[in-house]
Amino acid sequence: MSRLDSFIRRLEAQRACLEYAAGQIRDLPGPVLEFGLGNGRTYDHLRELLPEREIFVFERAVNAHPDCIPDPAHLILGDVRATLPRIRLRLRSLAALAHLDVGTGDAARNAELAAWLSDALPPLLAAGAWVASDQRLRAPALAEHPPPAGIAHERYFLYHHRVKQQSCD
Numbered sequence: 752m753s754r755l756d757s758f759i760r761r762l763e764a765q766r767a768c769l770e771y772a773a774g775q776i777r778d779l780p781g782p783v784l785e786f787g788l789g790n791g792r793t794y795d796h797l798r799e800l801l802p803e804r805e806i807f808v809f810e811r812a813v814n815a816h817p818d819c820i821p822d823p824a825h826l827i828l829g830d831v832r833a834t835l836p837r838i839r840l841r842l843r844s845l846a847a848l849a850h851l852d853v854g855t856g857d858a859a860r861n862a863e864l865a866a867w868l869s870d871a872l873p874p875l876l877a878a879g880a881w882v883a884s885d886q887r888l889r890a891p892a893l894a895e896h897p898p899p900a901g902i903a904h905e906r907y908f909l910y911h912h913r914v915k916q917q918s919c920d
């Protein structure tokens with residue numbers, strides 16, 4: 752497969768996963784967390800899909816289309832490993848959806864960041880929240896969900912945050 756075809760399929764998978772996850776959270780309150788503003792494409796798509804939601808965007812350096820830059824209250828600037836641990840106080844409630852797109856061309860660095868996010872993200876998610884990610888996450892609280900129909904396995908990842916079991920005590 753050419754790199755062009757591979758790139759197009761990745762974007763198709765990304766869009767399909769975002770649209771699937773956005774559909775799943777219609778009845779689940781809570782903000783959206785977007786990791787990796789980049790050009791602002793997925794942020795723009797998320798705000799179109801979920802116009803009523805508050806979206807917090809994590810990015811270390813803004814380089815987005817001018818129309819796709821969140822207002823300062825919703826743009827969390829800096830390395831996510833420094834900013835995410837401080838965000839809980841700014842969230843009025845736990846997140847209903849998170850989208851992780853912080854991958855670069857460096858596979859070792861991507862794996863390291865994905866491992867860090869696998870630990871750091873779940874405590875910020877509401878029970879029943881959804882996660883779409885460019886990297887595989889490994890967290891007991893995140894159940895991997897198959898991609899939408901027509902999307903190749905492992906091109907993009909979907910997770911459902913497990914609902915806590917009710918205690919019988």
Ligand SMILES: C[S@@+](CC[C@H](N)C(=O)[O-])C[C@H]1O[C@@H](n2cnc3c(N)ncnc32)[C@H](O)[C@@H]1O
Pocket residue numbers: 786787788789790791792793794809810811812829830831832852853854855864
């Ligand atoms: C693939 S781009 C995101 C593309 C974007 N979702 C879009 O659709 O335009 C990845 C972004 O993640 C950001 N990023 C990578 N590592 C980061 C980190 N540790 N903390 C914060 N941002 C990071 C990069 O600066 C880059 O803008």
